[in-house]
Amino acid sequence: MSKRIETKIRKFFNIPRKGENYEFRSGLVSQYADERKDTIQRVIAAMTVGKDVSALFPDVLKNIATHDIKQKKLVYLYLMNYAKTHPELVILATNTFMRDAEDPNPLIRALAIRTMGCIRVDKMVDYITIPLKKTLRDDNPYVRKTAVICVAKLYELNPQVCQQQGFLDILLELVDDPNQMVVANAVATLIEISNSTKKKFFKIDTAILTKLLNTLNDCSEWGRISILSALLEYNAESVAEVHQIIEKISPQLQHENAAVVLSSIKILIKQLDKLTNSEVKNVLNRLSSPLCSILTSAPEIQYVALKNIRILLEKYPFILDKELRAFFIKYNDPLYLKLEKIEILVRIANESNCMLLLAELREYAMEVDSALVNRAINGIGQIAIKIEKCSKKAVEVLYELFLDRHEYVVEEIVIVIQNILRRYSKEYVSSVITMIADLKLEFLNRSEALSSYMWVLGEYPKEIPHLEAKLDMIVEGFEDFDPIVQSAALASLVKISLIKPTANTPHLLQTILTKATKELENAEVRDKAYLYWRLLSTDDKKLQEEIILNKLPRLESTIETFPPGLLEELLDNLGKLSSVFYKPASTFVTLNSNNKFITSSDLQNMKFEELQQIAKNEIVNKAVRADNLLDFDDDQEIADKGSQNDQDRSDGTVLDELNDLFSGLGTSSTSATNGNNQDLFGILGSTTGTKSEESSATSSGVVNKNATKNNDILDLF
Numbered sequence: 001m002s003k004r005i006e007t008k009i010r011k012f013f014n015i016p017r018k019g020e021n022y023e024f025r026s027g028l029v030s031q032y033a034d035e036r037k038d039t040i041q042r043v044i045a046a047m048t049v050g051k052d053v054s055a056l057f058p059d060v061l062k063n064i065a066t067h068d069i070k071q072k073k074l075v076y077l078y079l080m081n082y083a084k085t086h087p088e089l090v091i092l093a094t095n096t097f098m099r100d101a102e103d104p105n106p107l108i109r110a111l112a113i114r115t116m117g118c119i120r121v122d123k124m125v126d127y128i129t130i131p132l133k134k135t136l137r138d139d140n141p142y143v144r145k146t147a148v149i150c151v152a153k154l155y156e157l158n159p160q161v162c163q164q165q166g167f168l169d170i171l172l173e174l175v176d177d178p179n180q181m182v183v184a185n186a187v188a189t190l191i192e193i194s195n196s197t198k199k200k201f202f203k204i205d206t207a208i209l210t211k212l213l214n215t216l217n218d219c220s221e222w223g224r225i226s227i228l229s230a231l232l233e234y235n236a237e238s239v240a241e242v243h244q245i246i247e248k249i250s251p252q253l254q255h256e257n258a259a260v261v262l263s264s265i266k267i268l269i270k271q272l273d274k275l276t277n278s279e280v281k282n283v284l285n286r287l288s289s290p291l292c293s294i295l296t297s298a299p300e301i302q303y304v305a306l307k308n309i310r311i312l313l314e315k316y317p318f319i320l321d322k323e324l325r326a327f328f329i330k331y332n333d334p335l336y337l338k339l340e341k342i343e344i345l346v347r348i349a350n351e352s353n354c355m356l357l358l359a360e361l362r363e364y365a366m367e368v369d370s371a372l373v374n375r376a377i378n379g380i381g382q383i384a385i386k387i388e389k390c391s392k393k394a395v396e397v398l399y400e401l402f403l404d405r406h407e408y409v410v411e412e413i414v415i416v417i418q419n420i421l422r423r424y425s426k427e428y429v430s431s432v433i434t435m436i437a438d439l440k441l442e443f444l445n446r447s448e449a450l451s452s453y454m455w456v457l458g459e460y461p462k463e464i465p466h467l468e469a470k471l472d473m474i475v476e477g478f479e480d481f482d483p484i485v486q487s488a489a490l491a492s493l494v495k496i497s498l499i500k501p502t503a504n505t506p507h508l509l510q511t512i513l514t515k516a517t518k519e520l521e522n523a524e525v526r527d528k529a530y531l532y533w534r535l536l537s538t539d540d541k542k543l544q545e546e547i548i549l550n551k552l553p554r555l556e557s558t559i560e561t562f563p564p565g566l567l568e569e570l571l572d573n574l575g576k577l578s579s580v581f582y583k584p585a586s587t588f589v590t591l592n593s594n595n596k597f598i599t600s601s602d603l604q605n606m607k608f609e610e611l612q613q614i615a616k617n618e619i620v621n622k623a624v625r626a627d628n629l630l631d632f633d634d635d636q637e638i639a640d641k642g643s644q645n646d647q648d649r650s651d652g653t654v655l656d657e658l659n660d661l662f663s664g665l666g667t668s669s670t671s672a673t674n675g676n677n678q679d680l681f682g683i684l685g686s687t688t689g690t691k692s693e694e695s696s697a698t699s700s701g702v703v704n705k706n707a708t709k710n711n712d713i714l715d716l717f
Contacts, residue, residue, distance in 0.1 A: 020046070020051075021053065021055055021056060024039055024042065024043050024046075024053065024056055024059075025056060025059050027039030027042070028040065028043075028056065028059035028060060028062070028063060029059060029062070033066075033068075036063055036071075037068065037070070037071045037074075040060065040063060040071060040074045040075060040078075041074060043056060043060065043078065044074050044077060044078060047078065047081060054082045054085055054086065057078075057082055057086050057089055058089065060075055060078050060079075061075075061079070061089065061092060061093060063075055064076075064079075064093055064096045065096060069105075069107060069108065069111075072100075072108070072111065073111060076111060076112075076115040079093060079115065079119065080115060080118045080119060083119040083120065083121055084120060084121065087121040087122075087123060090119055090121060090124075091121075091123055091124075091127075094124075094127045096112075097112050097115065097116050097127070097131070098127065098130075098131055100112035101113055101116075101131035101134065101135060102131075102134070106138070106140035106142055106143050107142075109135060109138065109140070109143045110135075110140075110142055110143045110146040110147075112131070113128075113131055113132060113135045113143070113146060113147050113150055114146050114149070114150065116128045116131065116132075116150070117132075117149065117150030117153040117154065118153065120153075120157065122157065122158070124157075125154065125157055125158045125161055128150070128154060129154075129161065129165050132147055132150055132151070132154065132167070133165070133167075133170075135147035135150075136148065136151075136167070136170050136174070137170075141177075141179035141181060141182050142181075144174065144177065144179070144182045145179070145181045145182045145184075145185045148171065148174060148182060148185040148186050148189050149185055149188075149189060151167045151168075151170075151171055151189050151193075152189040152192045152193055154167065155167075155193050155196075156196070159197070168190075168193070168201055171186050171189055171190055172186075172190070172201075172202070174186040175187060175190070175202075175208060175211070176208075176211060180215045180218040180219050180223065181219065181220065181223060183211070183212070183215050183219075183223075183227075184215070184219045184220070184222075184223025184224070184226050184227055185223070185226070187202070187212070187226050187227055187230045188223075188226035188229075190202035190230075191226065191229055191230055202230065204230065204231070204233070204234045206237075206241070209231070209234060209241070209244075209245075210244075212227050212230065212231060213231075213244065213245065213248040213249075214248075215227060216228075216248060216249075216252065217251065221255065221257040221259070221260055224252065224255070224257075224260050224263075225257075225259050225260060225263055228249075228252070228260070228263035228264060228266075228267060229263065231245070231249075231267055232263070232266055232267055232270065236271060236274060239274060239275075242271045242274045242275065245267065245271055246268060246271055246283060249264050249267050249268055250264075250268070250286060252264040253265070253286060253287070253289075253290040254290065258294045258297055258301050258304070258305055258575075259575055261290050261291075261293075261294060262305070262308055262574050262575035263574075263575060264290075265287055265290070265291075265312075265574060266571075266572070266574045266575070268283055268286075268287070269312075269315075269571060271283075272284075284316055284318075284319050287312075287319060288319060288320050288322070288323050291305065291309055291312075291319075291320065291323075292320075292323050292326040295326060295327070299333065299334050299337050302337055303336060303337055303340060303580075304575070304579075304580055306337070306340040306341065306343070306344055307340065307579055307580045307582075308574050308575060308579050309344055310340075310343055310344060310347065311562070311567070311570045311571060311574065311579055311582075312571075312574075313344065313347045313348065314347075314561060314562055314567055315567060315571060317347070317348075320344075320348045321348060321350060321352075321353075323348070324345065324348060324349075324353045324356065324357065327341045327344045327345050327348070328341070328345075328360060329341050329342075329364060335369060335371060335372065338364075338369075338372050338375075339371065339372065339375050342361070342364070342375050342376060342379050345357055345360075345361075345379065346379045346382045346383060346386070346559060347559060349383050349386065349387060349390075350387065351387055351389050351390070354383055354387045354389065354390040354393075355390065355393060357383065358380060358383060358390060358393055358394055358397055361376045361377075361379050361380050361383075361397075362376075362380070362397050362400070362401070364376035364379075365377050365380070365397075365401050365409070366401075366404075370408045373406075373408060373409060373412070374408060374412045377398070377401065377409065377412040377413055377416055378412060378415075378416060380394050380397055380398060380416065381394070381398070381415075381416030381417075381419055381420060381558065382557075382558050382559050384416075384420055384423070385419060385420065385423045385555060385556070385557060385558055386557055386559065391420070391423075391424060391427070391428070392428075394420075395420065395428050395431060395432060398413055398416065398417070398435070399431070399435055401413060402435050402436075407443060407445070410439070410443050410444070410449075411443075411444055411445070411446045411448075411449035412449070413435075413436075414436060414439070414444065414449045414452050414453050414456075415448050415449055415452045417432050417435070417436060417452070417456065418452040418455055418456060419555055419558050420432060421456065421459065421460075422552055422554065422555040423554065423555045423556070425551075425554075429460060429463065430463070433456070433460055433463040433464070436453070436456065437463065437464055437465055438465065438466075439453070441453070441470070441473055441474070441477075447481075447482040447484050447485050448484070450481065450482075450485045450488070451484050451485050451487075451488035452488075454474070454485065454488035454489045454491075454492040455488055455491075455492065457470065457471075457492045457496065458488075458491060458492030458493070458494075458495035458496060459495070461495070461496045461499050461500040462499070462500055467496070467500070468502060468504055471493065471496070471504075471505075471508050472508070474489050474492075474493070474512075475493070475508050475511050475512050475515075478512055478515050478516075479515060479519060479520070483522045483524065483525050486516065486520065486522070486525045487524065487525050487528060489512070490512060490513075490516055490525065490528060490529055490532065491528075491532075493505075493508060493509055493512055494509065494532050494536070494548055495548060495549060497509050497536075498544060498545055498548060498549060499549070509536075512529075513529050513532065513533050516528075516529030517529045517530055517533065532548075535547060535548070562582070566582075566584070569584055570582065573585070
């Protein structure tokens with residue numbers, strides 16, 4: 001670098017002759033190597049805490065030519081961080097990269113090719129292809145495994161160059177590499193490329209299957225996960241291959257990494273369809289111990305494991321029958337873990353362990369945390385409904401807890417009692433009704449508890465003492481209830497008027513119907529009141545009883561289950577976010593027009609107009625979905641006449657409003673270039689002309705300049 005160019009670059013950055021950056025610059029140009037190295041460390045430390053030290057780029061770049069590996073790593077780290085903001089300057093380091101890629105030291109060769117791959121600048125594509133080919137064929141496996149990962153980075157930058165230069169073919173060859181880490185990285189890279197393009201670049205045959213299975217035990221934990229992910233896509237062609245896969249995968253169940261365990265379980269489950277019933281039972285028995293061993297990990301890992309165990313229990317209910325105690329709550333478990341453990345406990349409850357579980361849940365229900373207490377009481381009710389043998393004991397436990405008379409305990413018990421009465425409509429009426437018969441409405445603040453209590457009053461009015469006094473309170477406070485309680489109170493009073501009418505019942509019924517139809521704003525409750533009023537106005541007593549007193553279907557279980565289609569998808573995604581959210585990935589991940597995932601880096605690199613369009617599309621889609629919810633298919637004739645005009649008019653209105661909304665959020669023109677950038681192109685002797693300058697400014701300076709604005713927009717939506 002000539003003295004003239006160096007002077008112009010320094011003038012371009014124009015650092016004041018005071019402050020921390022000036023001290024850094026003085027240290028970076030020191031004649032002492034130790035001082036320069038120490039200064040670089042301080043610069044990196046400042047960079048990692050978010051300080052802007054990009055103005056030191058030319059001075060840091062001068063220190064790249066060194067034999068000190070530690071210093072070289074620091075300089076490379078700096079280059080990777082600021083390459084996007086100074087793409088024209090980072091090209092000046094390519095000669096050093098090329099030279100380091102042929103260094104006798106394999107660590108330096110690997111460091112050079114890794115850094116070149118991490119510099120996300122389009123101009124770097126022209127320089128990386130030659131050293132990347134050499135390092136992919138390097139004698140040292142450490143260099144090869146590093147170069148393999150760079151192929152994925154190159155493919156993301158320029159897929160055409162990656163394919164034309166034959167890098168994908170080299171990757172396929174490296175799957176048969178003698179070094180297990182190279183194999184694992186090659187497989188991971190091929191999977192990454194295949195997932196990003198939706199094309200199958202990597203197909204496993206019998207020979208590759210054997211190679212991957214034999215490589216598993218020698219790989220690191222992350223290498224195993226990559227290979228297991230690839231094996232998950234393979235469909236065994238024979239029973240012999242199934243047995244081979246099970247034999248080789250089973251040892252991975254004992255691995256200490258939970259991700260390896262869950263990936264292995266996914267593969268084993270996939271093979272079950274090709275096995276006999278006895279073989280399936282044998283394989284499932286192998287899974288219980290590894291699943292329980294994950295519960296000794298950190299709480300966050302346990303939470304993910306419990307979420308996945310819940311999915312497995314839905315498909316294979318008896319897989320953890322003998323492991324009840326492993327899911328008992330510990331005193332130091334965080335709340336989210338305690339709640340999830342109860343979800344598992346109620347699912348593995350059976351006739352042989354239900355008494356033990358009820359005793360355990362009773363202890364949880366006496367804790368001080370209201371969320372845990374409510375979940376424990378709800379769990380007792382779930383067991384009572386699920387296992388008839390334990391129902392009597394469960395009711396006794398609920399009665400003992402009810403005597404405690406804590407407000408949140410009573411409310412949850414009332415909700416549970418409604419479910420128990422729907423399951424056992426006759427068996428426990430006397431004991432359960434006695435429990436809550438004298439309960440005052442003042443004890444119930446939760447809407448769910450109040451509506452459940454109203455339901456009990458309407459179903460069993462003959463069992464409730466002081467019924468008229470309770471009805472008077474209900475009618476008096478009717479307007480203040482939530483809509484769910486108002487609906488339950490209305491239904492309850494109508495039922496009582498047919499089951500146990502008294503002299504005051506007609507007056508109360510008339511009052512509540514009048515309030516519901518004339519004083520309430522909630523349309524659902526108001527319409528329900530009109531329906532009851534018209535039905536009661538008829539003289540057909542039999543019709544009234546047939547409709548109003550119709551019993552709800554018998555409740556078989558209150559434990560939530562997944563729809564069959566969703567369950568199969570969740571089983572395929574064990575260990576992923578889908579298995580934690582219990583949702584398909586498409587519902588919480590943004591896709592672009594090519595049906596590819598939009599990453600955070602993609603969002604940062606998008607132009608302001610593109611972000612506006614994404615926001616508009618999101619709002620329009622939500623508006624369309626909201627309209628669909630109100631479409632009851634009862635106006636087909638009207639819709640057929642002018643649907644097209646209405647749709648065009650509706651879309652135009654929405655888009656016009658959105659354009660008005662976004663019109664105030666202007667951005668600076670991408671064609672406007674910074675004066676300093678123009679000087680810099682002059683320094684580097686650029687002859688690409690105005691068009692090239694505008695393009696470079698758009699890809700580097702303007703994107704960085706608008707980064708804060710783009711982040712603000714993302715926060716807005």
